[in-house]
Amino acid sequence: MSSSMSSRERVLATLQHQETDRVPINYSANPGIDTRLKAHFGLDPRDSEGLRQRLGVDFREVACRYAGPRLHAELPDRRVDPVWGRRTRWIEHESGGYWDYCDFPLHDADEGAVADWPSTAVSVRQGPSPRGGSP
Numbered sequence: 001m002s003s004s005m006s007s008r009e010r011v012l013a014t015l016q017h018q019e020t021d022r023v024p025i026n027y028s029a030n031p032g033i034d035t036r037l038k039a040h041f042g043l044d045p046r047d048s049e050g051l052r053q054r055l056g057v058d059f060r061e062v063a064c065r066y067a068g069p070r071l072h073a074e075l076p077d078r079r080v081d082p083v084w085g086r087r088t089r090w091i092e093h094e095s096g097g098y099w100d101y102c103d104f105p106l107h108d109a110d111e112g113a114v115a116d117w118p119s120t121a122v123s124v125r126q127g128p129s130p131r132g133g134s135p
Contacts, residue, residue, distance in 0.1 A: 005020060007057075007058035007059075010022070010024045010058050011024050011058050024058035024059060025055065025056055025057050026057060026059040027051075027052055027055055027057040027059075030097070030099075031096060031097075031098060032093070032095035032098065033095070034051070036095065037055075038051050041054045066082075068083075068120060070082040071084075071119070071120070072084075072085035078102070079099055083120055084119075085105060085117065085118065086101065087101065087102050087103040087105065088100055089102045
């Protein structure tokens with residue numbers, strides 16, 4: 001174990017169940033808290049990377065944008081993730097507000113309802129492909 005690992009080394013070691021110099025840190029906050037932290041550190045409101053560096057955050061998100069059709073319909077007074085169907089509603093409070101999870105459409109779902117939930121993943125119900133590979 002190094003006495004001072006880089007974020008990359010720390011995260012990779014953690015994912016490999018190896019000892020690290022400290023626990024890797026992630027960061028997520030509602031917009032009001034995020035704005036106040038950036039102001040506290042004298043950062044531009046758009047400087048998310050600067051804030052992560054000031055807080056010693058090790059993780060960075062790597063993702064690609066989904067380009068397929070919308071899988072979940074919009075709902076009034078809700079924000080619905082078009083791919084995964086997560087539903088949130090705006091909760092107002094003294095420092096601004098935040099999007100909070102709500103409705104939980106799979107809360108009482110049985111195994112069949114979960115399997116039928118629209119998803120970008122290939123369904124296991126489709127079985128193997130005709131060419132003998134994975135679906």
